[in-house]
Amino acid sequence: MPLLEVSNLEVCFGLRSGAVKALRDVSFTLERGERLGVVGESGAGKSVLGFSILNLLSRPGHISAGSVRFEGKDLATLAPEELRSIRGNRISMIFQDPMMTLNPVLTIGVQMVECLKAHRKISTKDATYIALQKLKQVQMPSPETRLEQYPHELSGGMRQRIVIAIGLLLDPDIIIADEPTTALDVTIQAEIMDLMLNLCEQNNVALILITHDLGVVSQVSQRMLVMYAGRIIEQGPTKEIINDAQHPYTQGLMNALPQMAIPGQKLNQIKGTMPPLQRIPKGCSFNPRCEYVLEVCKHNLPAFTQSGNCQVACHLVAELNQEKLLVKEV
Known part of the structure; x- marks a missing residue:
């Protein structure tokens, strides 16, 4: 059973409009110890997915509709007290x-101790x-000094390390x-991601x-999901x-x-923008922006088709895979 x-x-x-x-x-699915990346433009539904899981x-x-099961329990149907324990x-x-x-009027130490005491029967000394x-x-x-400080007294990188530490408090x-x-500069970004990767491993x-x-x-990730307009459109091993x-x-x-652009020339970009939720196109939601659009893309929602170790929701990929099968049979 997946985690x-x-x-x-x-x-x-x-x-109001519906x-x-x-x-x-x-x-x-997500296995124990697995690292999964979720990517897509702003408005793709990535953060909504994260909030929905909890x-x-x-x-x-x-x-x-649907379910979110953690060790077999559907989190969407749990009582508030049981959900709080997870x-x-x-x-x-x-x-x-x-x-x-972070709470701006409480010290880092108070916030971390309160978090521990909310979930465990533990003394203030042990929590500290x-x-x-x-x-x-x-x-x-x-670290001893940071426990006595307030969030505004720390740099962005330090605050992010504290948030990660709070996330790890209860193992x-x-x-x-x-x-x-x-919100971090490139150098600090690399440090934080290396830190998270090492801690997870x-x-x-x-x-x-x-x-x-x-x-x-x-x-960082071993497997990834690519999202567009609230739907997964490709998933599989990250390297692939x-x-x-x-x-x-x-x-x-x-x-x-x-790094894919030619030096001195404009960066490549996908034409158009992510559609608003009220006006998701019929068929494949990416079809107005796609340079390979087929007539079927404008009317039918594509199902997932297997391509190597990946699953892809694309009519064109499905057709190409079908052509390859026909060639093999001949």
Whole structure:
């Protein structure tokens, strides 16, 4: 049994103009200790997926179909008390902005101790000792001093290390990291990602890394999901997708990387923009932006087709695979 199994997940947001689907038929699994990357443009549904796993959606957002099973338990149907024993304890989330995560009027030590005491029967002395050890684990300089400081007294990189340390406090089985390095400079980004990678490997913690940075995903994750307009359009081993992307959207993301451009010329980009949830195109949602669009793409939603070790939701890939089979039979 997988550690986490998401099956046919659908998330809706009720608006005055009617309900819109932010996630559509999302399915994947996560094994213990596995590192999974989730990539796509802004508005693809990456963060909604992260919040949905922990059932942290605020109204009018809600899970309208499908299931999120952790060790066989459907998190979407658990009672609040039972969900609380898993959220933050067995599954931790590292949010995009540490200043939004940390309480500005409490010291780092108080916040870490409160987190431990909320989930465990433990003395303040023992909780402080564990907090100190976790700060050392994330290579925080002068950890004893940091426990007495407030978030605003620390640099962005330090705050992010503290958020990671809080995520590790209760020895979780899964960490969901939502754009954990967005607000940091490139050098600190590399340090934080190396730190997270080492911590996950040492503690056999599964990681779901949500990001728009394909470079980070290629270095950290073993498997990846590519999302577009609330749906997974390609998934498989990271190296295979990076080296031979099948879906035109994934190819566009790869070509848009700065290192793919010719020096002195404009960067490559995918034409058009992500469609709003109220106006998702019929058929393949990427069809208005796709340079390989077929007539069937405008009317029929593509099913997943196997391509190597990857699954791709694309009519063109399905047709090419069918042609290859016919050639082999001849």
